[in-house]
Amino acid sequence: MTAVRVMLVDDQHLVRAGFAMVLESADDLTVVAQAGDGQEALDLLATIEVDVVLMDVRMPVLDGIEATRRAVASRPGVRIVVLTTFDLDESVTAAIAAGASGFLLKDAAPEDLIEAVRTVARGDSVIDPVSTRRLLAHAAPLLAAPTTAPGSAAAPELDLLTPREREVLVLMGEGLTNAEIAERHVVSEATVKTHVGHVLAKTGSRDRVQAVALAFRAGLVR
Amino acid sequence: MTAVRVMLVDDQHLVRAGFAMVLESADDLTVVAQAGDGQEALDLLATIEVDVVLMDVRMPVLDGIEATRRAVASRPGVRIVVLTTFDLDESVTAAIAAGASGFLLKDAAPEDLIEAVRTVARGDSVIDPVSTRRLLAHAAPLLAAPTTAPGSAAAPELDLLTPREREVLVLMGEGLTNAEIAERHVVSEATVKTHVGHVLAKTGSRDRVQAVALAFRAGLVR
DNA sequence: ACGCTCCTCCCCCCACGGGTGGAGGCCGGA
DNA sequence: TCCGGCCTCCACCCGTGGGGGGAGGAGCGT
Numbered sequence: 001m002t003a004v005r006v007m008l009v010d011d012q013h014l015v016r017a018g019f020a021m022v023l024e025s026a027d028d029l030t031v032v033a034q035a036g037d038g039q040e041a042l043d044l045l046a047t048i049e050v051d052v053v054l055m056d057v058r059m060p061v062l063d064g065i066e067a068t069r070r071a072v073a074s075r076p077g078v079r080i081v082v083l084t085t086f087d088l089d090e091s092v093t094a095a096i097a098a099g100a101s102g103f104l105l106k107d108a109a110p111e112d113l114i115e116a117v118r119t120v121a122r123g124d125s126v127i128d129p130v131s132t133r134r135l136l137a138h139a140a141p142l143l144a145a146p147t148t149a150p151g152s153a154a155a156p157e158l159d160l161l162t163p164r165e166r167e168v169l170v171l172m173g174e175g176l177t178n179a180e181i182a183e184r185h186v187v188s189e190a191t192v193k194t195h196v197g198h199v200l201a202k203t204g205s206r207d208r209v210q211a212v213a214l215a216f217r218a219g220l221v222r
Numbered sequence: 223m224t225a226v227r228v229m230l231v232d233d234q235h236l237v238r239a240g241f242a243m244v245l246e247s248a249d250d251l252t253v254v255a256q257a258g259d260g261q262e263a264l265d266l267l268a269t270i271e272v273d274v275v276l277m278d279v280r281m282p283v284l285d286g287i288e289a290t291r292r293a294v295a296s297r298p299g300v301r302i303v304v305l306t307t308f309d310l311d312e313s314v315t316a317a318i319a320a321g322a323s324g325f326l327l328k329d330a331a332p333e334d335l336i337e338a339v340r341t342v343a344r345g346d347s348v349i350d351p352v353s354t355r356r357l358l359a360h361a362a363p364l365l366a367a368p369t370t371a372p373g374s375a376a377a378p379e380l381d382l383l384t385p386r387e388r389e390v391l392v393l394m395g396e397g398l399t400n401a402e403i404a405e406r407h408v409v410s411e412a413t414v415k416t417h418v419g420h421v422l423a424k425t426g427s428r429d430r431v432q433a434v435a436l437a438f439r440a441g442l443v444r
Numbered sequence: 445a446c447g448c449t450c451c452t453c454c455c456c457c458c459a460c461g462g463g464t465g466g467a468g469g470c471c472g473g474a
Numbered sequence: 475t476c477c478g479g480c481c482t483c484c485a486c487c488c489g490t491g492g493g494g495g496g497a498g499g500a501g502c503g504t
Contacts, residue, residue, distance in 0.1 A: 101355070125355040129346035162480060175432035178461070190483050197462065204296060207490085208461075210397035212431055216438040384450060400491070412453050419492065429460085429492075 004121040005049060007033040009041040009064065010056040010083075015106070019054060022110045029117055038062025038070075045075055052117050055100075057084040057091050065094045072099035079120040092131040102126045103135075158218050160202045166220070168195040173212045173221030226343040227271060229255040231263040231286065232278040232305075237328075241276060244332045251339055258282075260289025267297055274339050277322075279306045279313050287316045294321035298397055301342040314353040324348045325357075345393065345406050380440050382424045388442070390417040391425075395434045395443030 006023055008016045008031060020031045033048050035041035039062040041053065053071065057064040068080050081102030082095035092103050101120040104113065105128050116126045127135060161169065171181045178196060182189040196208065205211040215221050228245055230238045230253060242253045255270050257263035261284040263275065275293065279286040290302050303324030304317040314325050323342040326335065327350055334350075341348045349357060383391065393403045400418060404411040418430065427433040437443050 119351045123355065124351035125357075126351050127349070129341045129348050132347040132349055135347075164481065172431065173435060175428065175435050177429075187481085188483055190485090191481070193462070194482080197464095200462075206397065206462095207399075209394065209431055209434055210298065212434060213395060213397050213438070213443075216435070217444065221435075222439065386451065409451085410453060412455095413451070415492075416452075422492075 003028050003030040004117060005030060005032040005051045006117060007031070007035065007041065007044065007048070007050045007053045009035045009038065009053060009059070009067070011036050011059045012056075015056070019113070022113055023117065025110075026114045026118075029114065036060075038064060038067030041067055042070055042074070045071055045078065050075075050078055052121050053078060053080045054117070055080055055082050057082060057095070065091065065098050068095060068100050069098040079123075081116055081120055081126070092127070092135045096127075096135060103131050104128050105130065158203065158214070158220065161199060165195050165199050165202070168192060169199050169211060169215050170221055172196070172199075172208050173215045225250050225252040226339060227252060227254040227273045228339060229253070229257065229263065229266065229270070229272045229275045231257045231260065231275060231281070231289070233258050233281045237278070241335070244335055245339065247332075248336045251336065260284025260286060260292075263289055264292055264296070267293055267300065272297075272300055273343050275300060275302045276339070277302055277304050279304060279317070287313065287320050290317060290322050291320040299402065301345075303338055303342055303348070314349070314357045318349075318357060325353050326350050327352065344408070380425065380436070380442065383421060387417050387421050387424070390414060391421050391433060391437050392443050394418070394421075394430050395437045 006029055008019050010016050010019070013036075016034050020034070023029045023031055032050060033044050035044055037059045038055075041055070042062070044050075045053075055064040055068055059067075064082055068082060071078060071080060079101045080099065081104060082091070082098075082100045083104050083106050084091055085106050095103050102116050102125060104116055104126070108116070108128060112128075119126045158166070158169075167185070168181055171184060176184065178189050178192045182192045185192070199205070199211055200207070203211050203214050205214060212221075228251055230241050230245075232238050232241070235258075238256050242256070245251045245253055254272060255266050257266055259281045260277075263277070264284070266272075267275070277286040277290055281289075286304055290304060293300060293302060301323040302321065303326060304313070304322045305326055305328050306313055307328050317325050324338055324347060326338055326348070330338070330350060338348045380388070380391075389407070390403055393406060398406070400411050400414045404414045407414070418433075421427070421433055422429070425433050425436050427436060434443075
C-alpha cells in the first residue's frame with residue numbers, strides 16, 4: 001500500500017517541523033504539504049491529493065475549526081485531525097461539529113500521533129481521553145435528549161421533594177448558607193437544616209454540592 | 223497511591239476470569255468484585271467501594287446499558303466502561319447517553335484494556351476508534367445545532383483559573399470531596415485545598431457551592 | 445541569574461454543614 | 475377520630491471545608 005499523505009497546518013514553523021519529523025519517522029506516512037493558516041490550507045487542498053490533515057485550532061486569517069468545516073465541505077474524502085495546545089476550551093465540540101475525525105492535544109506522545117493518523121486514514125476516529133471526557137459531557141445529554149421531556153422528568157428524585165424542600169434546594173443552588181436560607185424564609189436555621197437533610201436523603205446526595213449539581217442538571221436552577 | 227478497584231460484570235464466568243487475569247497482571251489495578259448480571263452489580267455497588275466497573279452490554283435480568291444508567295445515578299463517583307463483543311449496533315450511543323465513561327470492544331488488546339481502566343480511573347474517558355467513528359456520526363449533527371459558543375464569554379472570572387484549578391473546579395462540580403479529588407489527581411488533600419482556595423478567591427465565591435454554581439452556569443460542567 | 449507563576453505540601457484553627465434523635469402543631473384523608 | 479405527612483424547632487456531636495500563613499521545587503521569560 002502507498003503511504004498515507006499528510007498535510008500539516010500550523011502557524012508555527014517549528015511545530016510543523018517537529019510534527020513532520022515525527023510523522024516521517026513512520027515509513028507508512030509522508031508529509032506532502034504544509035500550510036501556515038487555514039486559508040492557505042484550503043488553497044493547497046484544492047490542488048494537492050491529501051489523505052489526512054493535521055490542523056491546529058488557533059491560527060491567523062482562518063482558524064482550524066472553520067477551515068475544517070470548509071475542507072470537509074469541499075473535499076469530503078479528506079480526514080482531519082484537529083490539534084490544540086490546551087483542552088481548556090470547548091473546541092473539541094466545535095471540531096467534531098465541524099466534521100473532524102480526530103482531536104488530540106499537542107503534547108501527545110509521538111507514537112500516539114502516528115497511530116492517530118493511521119487510525120483516521122483507515123476511516124476510524126480518534127479523540128484523546130481528556131477531550132473525550134469533555135466531548136461526552138456535551139454529547140451525553142444530547143444523545144439522551146430524544147427520550148426525555150422537559151421539566152422534572154430528567155430527575156425523578158426531585159419529584160419526591162415537598163414544596164418547602166424544593167424551595168430550600170433552589171436557594172442552596174443560589175449559593176446561600178443555611179443561615180441565609182433561614183433568614184430568607186423567616187424560619188430558624190434548625191428548620192432549614194432539617195429540610196436540607198431531607199433533600200439530601202431524597203436525592204441520594206452526600207452533601208449540598210451534589211444536591212445543587214442535581215438541581216442544575218434538572219433545570220431547577222440556572 | 224492505592225490500587226484502582228475494579229468490578230467485573232459479565233454473565234460468562236470465563237470472560238470474567240480472563241479479564242480478571244489481565245487486570246491483576248497490572249499491579250496498580252485490583253479486581254474487588256464480580257457480578258453475573260446488572261442487578262447483581264447494582265446490589266454489590268451499594269455495599270462495596272469500587273472505582274471502575276467493566277460492564278458487558280448483553281446480560282440477563284438487567285442489561286449493561288440500564289445498569290450503567292442506574293449505577294451512575296446512585297453512585298456518581300463510579301466510572302463505568304461498557305464492553306461489547308460486536309460494535310454492529312448503536313450501543314455506543316446508548317452507553318454514552320447512560321453515563322458510561324468508556325466504551326471498548328472485547329477483542330481489545332490486554333494492554334489497551336488496562337490502559338482504559340487507568341484512564342477512566344483518573345477521570346478521563348476512552349472510546350475505541352471504531353466506536354468513536356460511530357459515535358461521532360450520531361453526535362456531530364447534534365453538536366452542530368447550537369452554533370453558539372457558551373463558556374468563557376459568560377464567566378470571565380473563570381479565565382483567571384490555571385489549568386489545574388479548572389480541573390479541580392470541574393471535579394467539585396461532580397460533587398467530589400477534596401479527598402476524592404486528591405485521589406483522582408493523585409496529589410495530597412492539602413494541595414487540593416490550596417487549589418480550591420484559589421478557585422474561590424478568583425471566582426469571588428464564598429464556598430464551593432457558589433463556585434460550582436458558577437461552573438454550571440458557565441457550562442464548565444453539566 | 446533573577447523573578448515570576450504554578451504546583452506541591454505542611455501546620456493550626458474553627459465555623460459551617462450534616463447526622464442523630466428527638467419535640468410539638470397543623471392539616472387532610474381513612 | 476386517628477393516622478400520617480408536612481413544617482417548625484431543639485440539643486449534641488463531629489467531620490469536612492475553608493482561612494491564614496508559610497515553604498520548597500519546577501518551569502519560563504527576562
